[in-house]
Every structure is written in C-alpha cells, then in structure tokens.
Amino acid sequence: MNPKQKHNKKQKLIDDYGHNCWWCGKCLPKNQLTIEHLRPRSRGGSDCLENLRLACLSCNLSRGNSLYPPNWVRGNCL
Template sequence: MLRDYGSQCWWCQCALPAKKLTLDHLIPQSKNGSHSLENLRLACIPCNSDRGNSLNPPKRLFSLNPKSTRGVRKHA
C-alpha cells in the first residue's frame, strides 16, 4: 500500500512515517466491509478515528478545507 499511495494519509494528505499510519476501511468492518485492498486506505490516526464506522469522509476535513472532500492541510 505504501508503494501505491505513498506515506501519507489518504484523507487529509498529511505526510507521515509509515509507522504512524493506520489501515482505514472505506466500507467499515461493522458494515460488512472486507479486508480487500480495494477497501483499504492508509490514514492518519485523527482521520481514521474521526470516521469511526461512518461511510463518509472524516468530519474534520471540512473544518480544514470546507471546499474539499479530502483536506489539504498538513499535520504539525
């Protein structure tokens, strides 16, 4: 996944070391989402936690960049 997506959060695009990224399920496991590569994305902990078991993008993205469904702000 690092080769395909790089070492950054799929949602907010923040660049992080690989060990600080988590696996996020686009369709959450609680909604019968699979562990297939098509359903997995690399995400920072804040974005992954904010999504919870939602099918929607993290709510925090809209406060980072209200015109985008994927934020552009970098983590400090």
C-alpha cells in the same frame, strides 16, 4: 488479519499510494499511518486491498464507522 498480513498490506498500500493519509493528505512515516477501511467492516466492508487505504490516526479515529470523517471536504479532515 494476522500481524504478518497487516504488515504486508500496509507496505503494499504505501507502495501504491505513498506515505499520505487518504483523507487529509498529510505525509507521515510508516509507523504513524493506520490501515483504514473505506467501507467499515461494521458496514460489510472486507480486508481486501481494494477496501483499504492508509490514514493518520486522527482521521481514522474521527471517522468511526461512517463513510467519511466529520467535516470532510475534498480530502480535508477539519
């Protein structure tokens, strides 16, 4: 994704899901949310909106290329 596409997709995700981390539910300002791939690109995931969500940096980094963050339980990043 180029920067303009990334900005547009991030805004669309905010419009659809709000300013919340997909995993832990924290409400954060736009500049503290990262674009997260539900199915990581290293596992064949794409950059289509259906595969993207917003996540806080902590949840995004802790997840790596696994399908869920470590110790994830029903939307809680521990």
